Amino acid sequence: MSLDVESLRKDFPIFETQVHGKPLIYLDSASSSQKPRQVVDRMVRFYETEYANVHRGVYDLSERATAAYEGARAACARFVGARDPRSIIFTRGTTEGINLVRFTWARANVKAGDEILVTEMEHHSNLVPWQLLAQEVGASLRHLPVDDEGLLRIDLLDEYITERTKVVAVSLMSNVLGTINPVRALADAAHAAGARIVVDAAQAAPHIPIDVNELDVDFLAYSSHKMLGPTGAGALYGRLDLLEEMPPFHGGGEMIREVFPDHSTWAEVPHKFEAGTPNIAQAVGMGAAVEYLEGLGMGNVRAHEKEMVDYGISKLEEAGAKVYGPKDISIRGGVASFNLDEVHPHDMATILDQEGLCIRAGHHCAQPLMRVLGVPATARASFYVYNTPDEIDALVGALDKAKGWFA
Numbered sequence: 001m002s003l004d005v006e007s008l009r010k011d012f013p014i015f016e017t018q019v020h021g022k023p024l025i026y027l028d029s030a031s032s033s034q035k036p037r038q039v040v041d042r043m044v045r046f047y048e049t050e051y052a053n054v055h056r057g058v059y060d061l062s063e064r065a066t067a068a069y070e071g072a073r074a075a076c077a078r079f080v081g082a083r084d085p086r087s088i089i090f091t092r093g094t095t096e097g098i099n100l101v102r103f104t105w106a107r108a109n110v111k112a113g114d115e116i117l118v119t120e121m122e123h124h125s126n127l128v129p130w131q132l133l134a135q136e137v138g139a140s141l142r143h144l145p146v147d148d149e150g151l152l153r154i155d156l157l158d159e160y161i162t163e164r165t166k167v168v169a170v171s172l173m174s175n176v177l178g179t180i181n182p183v184r185a186l187a188d189a190a191h192a193a194g195a196r197i198v199v200d201a202a203q204a205a206p207h208i209p210i211d212v213n214e215l216d217v218d219f220l221a222y223s224s225h226k227m228l229g230p231t232g233a234g235a236l237y238g239r240l241d242l243l244e245e246m247p248p249f250h251g252g253g254e255m256i257r258e259v260f261p262d263h264s265t266w267a268e269v270p271h272k273f274e275a276g277t278p279n280i281a282q283a284v285g286m287g288a289a290v291e292y293l294e295g296l297g298m299g300n301v302r303a304h305e306k307e308m309v310d311y312g313i314s315k316l317e318e319a320g321a322k323v324y325g326p327k328d329i330s331i332r333g334g335v336a337s338f339n340l341d342e343v344h345p346h347d348m349a350t351i352l353d354q355e356g357l358c359i360r361a362g363h364h365c366a367q368p369l370m371r372v373l374g375v376p377a378t379a380r381a382s383f384y385v386y387n388t389p390d391e392i393d394a395l396v397g398a399l400d401k402a403k404g405w406f407a
Ligand code: PLP
Pocket: 030, 031, 092, 093, 094, 095, 096, 123, 125, 126, 171, 173, 174, 175, 200, 202, 203, 223, 225, 365
């Protein structure tokens, strides 16, 4: 069974909106996804009937709020195959999750002379934190190259992972190329060298089934807003034994066991990493997004996007566009970055906007990858559960119009 897109689109009130008097065609979910009514309603119900601070009150309402918040944690654990909800830390999103690892595990374990391996296709969120750490402790950064097809040069792993490597930081799916990386192979190589692997799953989590045990990863970060949930929430999975030995991230209320004038002791995992009042309603909304996606079935989500990206690439190429990334859709997610010789990506996005079409144009927070591709920017159409082949036809029709403008 694949997705019943016509019927699930009714769950998304935004599609009743018009843009410049045209029906909205939203092809920018890799940037942020739209939200189904079920997620919005869950948050409204939470605020209207269950809201209080969590983990503090002994009164019934606070216990209900805590149950909703912790229920969301259990959903986020289940979503990535984590066996114990304590291995999920709520964050503001992928960026914060990666920075948490940088400031805790990595700061305690990466020393002068050590190496951090990233890849040429990383989003700035999984590159800049490691640059900062390398500068701070005197470690060096290495970049696993990407080949002409948009695949990681796994054949070079022996050269790039050495006894000095302490961290391997890699995205499970590229936000530009759509490439789904062989993270298990990277995890095995990292572990064989005594290193830890940190996975950026911002793009993968919304689109492909994930099992942290099968991937054998140490840390994996993802964002709610890209997977039908609200902004301001995200989850960081960490291996429990690592989380337990790690120092805390932020200091403050909630993350302590006992506080003395000159020192403190820490709460149990995961609370040790959640200082202050968390984004409670956002976490509950993220849990509702997980439940919505589970209802669709992540296998069905993936199958739908394979069809969409396959159709999208062939139509864009027919229209004369250069599409970046692997052609093999078994290792590609629902992202199509492209360029048309005649039209600058920013002009293209502006012209398409007049047709009600939302696409992204720019460097997609991956400037080093743009240099590897030899372009300053690309246009990017990205697909999700609510997109249809008709919308790809509309995109290609609008591109023809754009070409006409510059002919
Ligand atoms: N990593 C990748 C691959 C992304 O595409 C993004 C967002 O575009 C991020 C990290 C950052 O996610 P967030 O802005 O939700 O922290």
